[in-house]
Amino acid sequence: MTTVALDQAEAVRALAAPDEAEIAQLDAWWRANNYLTIGQIYLQGNPLLREPLRSEHIKPRLLGHWGTSPGLSLIYAHVSRLIRHTGQEAIYLAGPGHGGPALVAAGYLEGTYSEVYPEVSQDEAGLLRLFRQFSSPGGIPSHVSVTTPGSIHEGGELGYVLVHAFGAVMDNPDLLAVAVVGDGEAETGPLEGSWKGVSFINPARDGAVLPILHLNGAKIAGPTVLARKDPAEVRKLLEGHGYDVIEVEGSDLPGMHYRFAEALAGAWGRIRAIQQAARGGDWDGERPRWPLIVLRSPKGWTGPEKVDGVTVTGTWRSHQVPLSGVRGNADHLAVLESWLKSYRPEELFDDAGAPVQLIRDLAPDGDLRMSATPHANGGLLTRDLDLPDFRDYAVEVKHPAAERAESTRKLGEFMRDIYRRNPDSFRLFCPDETNSNRLGSVFEASDRGFMEHVTGDDTAISRDGRVMEVLSEHNCHGWLEGYNLTGRHGMFATYEAFAMVSASQTVQHGKWLQEAKHLPWRAKVPSLNVLLTSTAWRNDHNGFSHQGPGLIQVVLTQRGDVARVYLPPDANTLMSVADHCFRSRSYINLIVIDKQPQLQWLTMDEAVEHCARGAGIWEWAGTDDGTSDPDIVLACAGDVVTMETVAAAQILRERLPGMKVRVVNVVDLMTLIRPKDHPHGMSETQFTELFTDTVDVVFSFHGYPGAIHQLVHGRPDQDRFRVRGFIEQGTTTTPFDMTVRNRASRYHLVMDAINNARRLPRGATELKRWCEEQLAKHEAYVVEHLEDMPEVRDWSLGDWAQRG
């Protein structure tokens, strides 16, 4: 791992020792970027300070974050120089995303911003627009966001910069992700849990992440832990995470330029050496010690040292707006003016107001500019997956409820073949549960990826593996986001209850996708596919902590243009849904289905048709002849509740044949919403065809009942929907008892049907009493049998018929 090609060694040497002209160029670019940053925070007029600064040039409300910005800009300048020297493809992820104005300024200096937003032109008028739009109504957010060219990382919710960076470089061998970690965000759990990405990155096949831990000492209102720890301890911590630590500290100029250039050159040389060795066969197989830079520079560096006698630079006081009340304070106004002038804007912008040639020349060419890299607009690089025909994975269904199968196993086989056909653009991410979730067939095509020590007792795990297992929902989710946003496809599969661990990531990614749809220059990316399995209803053995269908509730809050929720009731519907999701773009696709053996209902052809409609009448399950409205509609969405619904319909058919029962199954939950609120929403005509407009509906739902109440709002006579679902009645019990505790068992549904039917045939009262007896028997049985209850555990529709 030690041979470095000579030309590369040469490049590293040149990079490490910039000449004076290069330093002057770097410094000019940096000053320009700092100037533009401050301009965005403060100015609404006089953008080039070509007249004396007056109150009316100052924005009435001062917003934005100065403190982190100079550091972000310094790094940007030096990485740009690196790219120019080496042709390295690089993407920049700003963990301290509130340093938004610095990244916007960088895109502007590189010309990308004006290419994407022509109205923000390369002249004084454009400059003014750049300043005025920042954090202003109708403008852009104060954080790095989807509107920022070159970004795949929203800077609002902190902690995900490394997971995004690692996801971005997977199967992206030529990409370097420069990931700046702020010392505030470094305190978050997700960030601390993400350093270990290096344990999963293969230097031969993946690109590299260069983390730059930027310790500027403070967050909003106080110091940070890492900035105040003994530096030797910080070094140990990072070495313990597996990195080769390079430290740069200070505020002296141009000294810091020289030292940072040297550090960056060293880091890049080390990365290339690791990659060349791994790719050239000269690799011992040990996990490389990837470089990491610790940059210690003052918070608010180059800003006003003191304001009103109080130290500002280097403290939390420079986190946001170091000088406040500028409009009404002549002293502050003067400080601002001299601060701005300290960057010598007259040297940085030409007469028209455009950046001077020296500054423009720092930018790499075209797509190599970090603000223009297609890796940060991954839709441009997205290729359709080469998908096998999902129909080939059908479960044979001769008639409904005849077979039981682990539906997700079929999905595992489908994904195995997707892995084979798409060896560099598809990955499964899962917290150590691939086998548990019955998706283990993927291991026939790929091991788990792992760069730490592997032993002979291990199975399906190697350096070459591309199935990503780490016991961290945050890592799995975030890696997939990074993978998606750079144009590749995947799936995050997790236990339903613990999907709430990464719920905020689902929310934030949804917001990213929503915003991206408003920007014509952002190309659509592969959808974020989330499979929830090991569901509430079948976590009877694990108990209450494992029972929670909360993520559906969360996804339902997102806008209709991104949120999709699918509840396939069996294997063939799952296959059809999965195929659809893998083909889709820029959605959050939530798929919920349990992994346990379950009854199969539909043939593949029926499944395809059912999924295409999203919801439909299961005529074979009911007694509805279609000639007139039924007496009751039994609707269902979700696998276990579908079984209970079909069983209830069977009880009614056999024991109350005079009642006309219609069974409706819903696969695509969003079809329930009115079309004005969701593109999948069925028309009122279709809705009425399924649910009528007056007959009561007993709706059995996989998740919390409130979800259905909100979805059918505005549909004809919504009061008639009685919803059964998970009502937080969980414990260690049997699957059937789960439905009883949550009042969603077949017996409850039968009683609901009788209580709400339009018309009651004779025998209804007796049937209700019979149901009550069944439930009483069940209760007695549970109380009597502390030990396992195989005959209740193994229930199924057939079993029911026998037991009944």
Added chain:
Amino acid sequence: MTTVALDQAEAVRALAAPDEAEIAQLDAWWRANNYLTIGQIYLQGNPLLREPLRSEHIKPRLLGHWGTSPGLSLIYAHVSRLIRHTGQEAIYLAGPGHGGPALVAAGYLEGTYSEVYPEVSQDEAGLLRLFRQFSSPGGIPSHVSVTTPGSIHEGGELGYVLVHAFGAVMDNPDLLAVAVVGDGEAETGPLEGSWKGVSFINPARDGAVLPILHLNGAKIAGPTVLARKDPAEVRKLLEGHGYDVIEVEGSDLPGMHYRFAEALAGAWGRIRAIQQAARGGDWDGERPRWPLIVLRSPKGWTGPEKVDGVTVTGTWRSHQVPLSGVRGNADHLAVLESWLKSYRPEELFDDAGAPVQLIRDLAPDGDLRMSATPHANGGLLTRDLDLPDFRDYAVEVKHPAAERAESTRKLGEFMRDIYRRNPDSFRLFCPDETNSNRLGSVFEASDRGFMEHVTGDDTAISRDGRVMEVLSEHNCHGWLEGYNLTGRHGMFATYEAFAMVSASQTVQHGKWLQEAKHLPWRAKVPSLNVLLTSTAWRNDHNGFSHQGPGLIQVVLTQRGDVARVYLPPDANTLMSVADHCFRSRSYINLIVIDKQPQLQWLTMDEAVEHCARGAGIWEWAGTDDGTSDPDIVLACAGDVVTMETVAAAQILRERLPGMKVRVVNVVDLMTLIRPKDHPHGMSETQFTELFTDTVDVVFSFHGYPGAIHQLVHGRPDQDRFRVRGFIEQGTTTTPFDMTVRNRASRYHLVMDAINNARRLPRGATELKRWCEEQLAKHEAYVVEHLEDMPEVRDWSLGDWAQRG
């Protein structure tokens, strides 16, 4: 920090060198606990192996986790010995909570289990019950849970063992929290983010956490990162986190007993030395290097080495049930029998089936047993807060909408005085936003707590501080949970949008509280109070990533016996709500109110009455004379939407005086639910008194509209509720524009009122048109003014009247 009292040095020496009799006792206890663990997983008969093991003795379904259990049990035995030697108060937190049977067994051997659950008696019948109940219907979960005596830590969702431990020892100087960290959970973000608890623990005032990182090598289906990293790297990592690392490795016996005893003695001695120095004034003020033990022992230690020729012990195959199919496999049955017999149960249990005296003697006395410590049943230790009269923090309100105030500032003053009156039982937890959230008055009573280096430029931060700020929602939430569950009071204050980061903790803690209510021996604990501020509607400047009222949605899914959501519209209602929450027990209290200056509506007396009812008619705001039903009800819940509603009512009063408008404000969201579904739910009579049973209701809600649709389900004619709320239309804009984008502005509400009123007076059409004009003007204004718009930003009811 070096002087150790002589008697303590003596104790450490004795502890470090157990004699043979002690080793024999430790080993007997350990064997007994392992035996009981395996019994729980496998046996439903023949609990003491007093007859040959037969198929029917084996449970039909094998559940549970063996792999981590022997390690958990070994640690438990040794800590029990430590307690007996030293009288140390200790609590045991099992991070690998799926080792539930080991902890249940320990409680049983200590006698606590039978005290709490008398039916699980100290004899063969009780033993059988212990085995049969485990992970069985009607029994107990397979994980450590609320049903496990001695636990404050549910073992389902991984990652929170250290945050709970650190929270438990805050202001608990005599407590030692032994926190076992599994190497699986050590991969999670929340766990990795929680090592830094030592940077916040004051050795003089707080107790100590002893983390024991148990590296047994594997998780469900593969190796763990920390187990497979170079051990030197792991040591660096932990030293980097600030610990003094003590390593114990092996599987040899009794060698491991000797080595672990020595390690534990060393750790305890170090902890006591740190504490004595700090408490005796002999402390240099540097953050201590607290000890941490790394225990490397084989997964499934003492289990069958190989099964069917495949290595099991030491691999992931022993994670759950190492021997499967025992019932139908004579070989496996024989392996199980000899495995069980290897612990020599005949030596461990007496004729009656009770643990022999030798084993019983290892248990500490009474409450010192870790399974019986009142710290793990914190309600027993809970004292009411000494609360000042919240009425003393009133904002003076001469008439509604005359004043603006930052409502949370008053709460800060209230909490300042709570800090002063309760110097060891109240803390505020907040991710670096105490000042930002206008709660900064607390700093008059207490600094932020911080054990790393503090400089002269820092403010309100010191070793002695008890306001807990760390940029990690996971840490803040988890610390408060640990603090609550050990009987102390507090508040977690956070930005509304980022409350989703810790949403899964809210869910899991809610489940804990729900389950605890079913256990008579669990005393009620202080409620988990969560204040959401910096809300969606007023994050106009930060943009879309900061706009998300999702946590309300999450809390609404919890059961009525724990979930509480309050939306006080102003300062005085906030004070009344906060007082109520601080007095309450075992709830999740979610309080949502923004921090920005906002109009004040109610005097303190009115606020108290309003909050006591939870919802009420604001007669002064409407034109409803109370003699008959109004033409329309304008309802609201939440601060900004209340302002828009009152403004809409004002427009209607002035411009359409013939219309009878009733304004209803809801503070306690749960009053909307039917009383059968929530104890706060108002009766149908009360509901009808407020909302009538036929008049349309335009309901303006702080959160997602779907929440109200689900809450009013089952109320008279729910179709008539038209809900406005946050519909994910966010960006960087003005507060008023936020209401416009989400169609919840005063103009939208007026139009809604006109569109849905029972009766329309003349002029309604003109007023609708006028509203449309206002909105068009607004749109034009936003488009025109890229820069700041002070006159729209500074909107208020008064401004509106002027502008209108």
